[in-house]
Amino acid sequence: MSLNVRFINPFIKAASYVLETEVGADIERGNVALEKSGATSREVTVALGVTGDVRGAVFYGLSQDTARGFVSQMLGEPVPLFDHLAESAMGELGNVITGLASSNLEQEGFVCRISPPTLVTGKGVYISTLDFHRLVVPLHTQYGDLEINVALKSDESGIA
Secondary structure (H helix, E strand, O other): OOEOHHHOHHHHHHHHHHHHHHHOOOOEEOOOEEEOOOEOOOOEEEEEEEEEOOEEEEEEEEOHHHHHHHHHHHHOOOOOOOOHHHHHHHHHHHHHHHHHHHHHHHHOOOOEEEOOOEEEEOOOOEOOOOOOOEEEEEEEEOOEEEEEEEEEEOOOOOEO
């Protein structure tokens, strides 16, 4: 099976744009890695399903401190606790990034739809992507890291 990095690039582009515009983040992209484990590596994971010509799941992982930093910037006031409001804001951030990325994929000829976001808290939680490997890219910001995990495939390309 060959990896298709063109499925991850729309997510990197979308996340960078959304983080720059919504939270004023300065973005530095880390290296792409292949991950086979289904365990979450961060305290907060926003998960969204993708269906259509491209199918699978996308996960955004970050620490609670980073999540609070993002939400504080989005709301324009300090968010001292990772509470229901912070959870909702992080779900919406994942939704906006994935929606923009799916639009980018459609511009490349892949029609896709996304599911509502699901928020998972806790490191080491197992989320099965079955036979899908994940491409993982960290985005480093002044608030902390956002890790993009893309487990997508299409009939055309094998896995992404």
